[in-house]
Amino acid sequence: MSNTPGVTPEIPQLDPMRVQVRKHAMLNAIEEEPRRRWWRIAVPASVLAAAVVATTVLWTPTNPSAYASWTAEPRAPGPGADSVVEKCRKLIAESPTADMPDWPETPTDLTIVDQRGDLTMVLFTGPESEQSCLGSPKGIEMAGGGGSPNGRPPLGSARFRMGSLGTSDPDPGQGEPRRTLVAEVGAEVAKARVSTDDGKQVTATVDNGWMVAWWPTKAKAISVTLYNSAGEVIGTESAEIK
Template sequence: MNDLEELAVLDPARHNEPTPAQWARSRNFVERTMAGRAASAPVRRRWVGAGAVTVAAGLVGAVVIPSLMPGVTGKAVASWTAVPTARTGDQVLPQAEACGANDVSGSSTKVSASDVILAEQRGDATMLIMRKTNGHIVECLGVGDDRFASMGLTDGTPLPPPPAGKLTLETRSSYGDGDDMFSNIVGLAGPGVTSVELRLNDGGTVHASVKGGWWGAWWPGPEGGEGTDEFTVIAHSASGDTTYLPTQMP
């Protein structure tokens, strides 16, 4: 015990108190672990699919298992566009029903257009963030009715919004391999954020979607992996721009 007490003094985070959102994510992971439904290593979020390894960001949180449809990922990547087309809940209701029906974070007994918080179209692929019947918020990516990835974002506990004009990062990941590899990033957007863009180190620009207090994007390539700063995130608002490195985002 004396050795542990001496080592504790060297802990640079010994005086840091987790935020309510961090406590919620931690409790959620512990509950899943006790239920035998969590992965062996705690992560904030991650995609899991057959035959591939996924890297995810930072803090403890939910681990979920998406559906992987052969050929769907390749079709989504091949038709991808840097600028998304915004979709309403009515326009993506079939995709929302498919997302709600899966058991990631619990299945929904009924899905309506109002459950969709954010939806976008990039080529053949649709990304949406929606609220399930139990209050959990999830993200789904798919082509038509075929879902190639899905992820739990919250466990029903409301997340505190960031300050006006600012962003938080809730998840980032890369998935797949070769020509089918893609990256994903999702976070919360504070009041007044009008648009978000990602500037990749190779010179490319990805325009994210922003709606309902959330922002998100996905793109072909490995840049979204944990612990890397291969792109910057820029939040635009009437009061000015805020630029982030992913590893430094709250």
């Protein structure tokens, strides 16, 4: 940086939307201190994303993993799924993005219930955005969603389109890491499986034109393999956000 007298260095301009998202996230972090969880969400450059603060509890050697029952294959939803859905809707209503101008309306229409052990992942979708939420033995955890105020274009004849890829990376003692992948799929897709860079093969839950898969590590998703109702592979897609 130049120190030449009389020369004022140019001050970079910040994007107003990013400033507002950060402001809301910081204010909620202050209110929730020290029980906070940050979410990093990857979405296409034309799509908005938000950081959402959710209540968590401390993980200690005497307080075992909330994800202990996680399985790579989902199962039928348990009897407590309806309760998780309603708690997630309540948490969405209280999210810091609810009163932000130009932000897509946060959806509350249920699209998928993904059950793994005693862990219930809920996906809500709408014409402008999507939102995921997880119920575990330790409570409700919500990720920031993706969306566009201009709406989502039709999938058309495509079989697959990435929606969002979220990473939970909490501070030590404040929770556990995980990744969540959300995507749209065509009508011929009956099953989808995510390959990760640590060797996992995670079968997604597919319903209502969407898929959701998550795993309790920070391992990156490499690809998504698509299957038809006969169990035949009909395509392999990149898990990268474009």
